[in-house]
Amino acid sequence: MKYISTRGTAPELSFEEAMLTGLARDGGLYVPAEVPRMTAAEIAALAGLSYEETAFRVMRPFVGDTFNDEDFRAIIARAYDGFGHAARAPLVQLAPNHFLLELFHGPTLAFKDFAMQLIGQLFQAALERSGDRVTIVGATSGDTGSAAIEAFKGLSNVDVFILFPHGRVSEVQRRQMTTPTESNVHALAVDGDFDDCQAALKDMFNDFQFRDGVRLAGVNSINWARVLAQVVYYFSAAVSLGAPDRKVSFTVPTGNFGDIFAGYIAKGMGLPIDRLVVATNQNDILHRCLSGQGYHKGPTHPSISPSMDIQISSNFERVLFDAYGRDGAAVAQLMAELNAGGFDVSQGAMEFLQEQFDSGRASEAETLAAISETLRDSTELLCPHSAVGVKVARELRNPEVPMITLATAHPAKFPAAVQKASGIHPPLPPRMSDLYERPERVHRIANDLDAMKDYIRGHIAK
């Protein structure tokens, strides 16, 4: 299995190389040269298996000879051991033919744990083998950062620096990043928004002197392994509702396009998915683009679903690569236009995108209403991101086809919005109940690339 860059000029890499490399050296994102397919019989055989065994069978073809079967199974077992639900990703029914896939039973209460816990194990295995150490820099709108810190804290061969937008994450998200005491963890509150943090991260990767000097590694969805781990729950959910004999659809609360892209890969592998629905909050650049209005940046408006307050949706580049016939030069041109403000999508590419994805948006009021209505009609208390998904799913779903909405975070991560909508203050799980009392450790930093690079250079363990 080889991985190629969406910009077409970086070297082809193996799974392990792509995982440790992060951003391709031509600025692009790695994707599989070919997506392996599962037969209907192989998909049917997933029924009744544990989440871990499903993960092994779905991911195995992508991993090549990086790990043998025994080691890969052990890595997966360790990754999901700390989840608070035996099913890992349980499905609950909201209404006839409308289901919620709860992805918030991991250690930091968001779907990021599915990939990050696995990546933590994969990195440890690869670094132990090579004897290398790496500097992980992550950009977060709240959840990736806490999941990365949880997965890598205390490791002797990894330093973790997380860039988050100052004042634009929830208090629980911030405290999850600023209260760990391990000396290899560094939370940096950037005077900017998430797009600034992500742009700085990509600029660090594109500065080869810095990148090679600190041995930079990335655990954002820039990293293919992040996307891969998220493919698994599309299979587990669809199979439990009758796949491959019955098609299902998914609605995915979307920001950086990593989660929905994992669904697109699942479909490419042969999982019978009817529709993949992109659900955005008021920062609806993806919905506008998929409605034919081009991809044009505007201001980011802080919302009650802050993890999706994103304009430059990193993984959209991966699907554009396919939409433009895997023409790396065309993608590089579009990304250059995006740097200057935006681009229009060609007619052929638009047809491709609209064949693959539907889309919708939820305003702030609609998000709050979705929380209170869902609680009224079922027992489920949604986080605001999941509520964006439920609102859009209700609007666009075909009642004949089961719709699965991804519940991407636990309501307790966003208590203010949830309380406003429902009157309920969702409690944190007991293991986190002292989160508000723990001392915080955070470095406030200007939105200045050189300042960030200097800080990182000065704080990696020597």
Ligand SMILES: Cc1ncc(COP(=O)(O)O)c(C=O)c1O
């Ligand atoms: C809770 C939550 N929901 C949804 C999303 C959007 O996911 P993606 O960025 O993969 O589109 C995020 C951020 O990634 C998130 O943290």
Ligand SMILES: N[C@@H](CCOP(=O)(O)O)C(=O)O
């Ligand atoms: N919503 C994310 C943004 C970063 O996304 P990623 O999937 O590229 O890590 C967050 O919570 O940080």
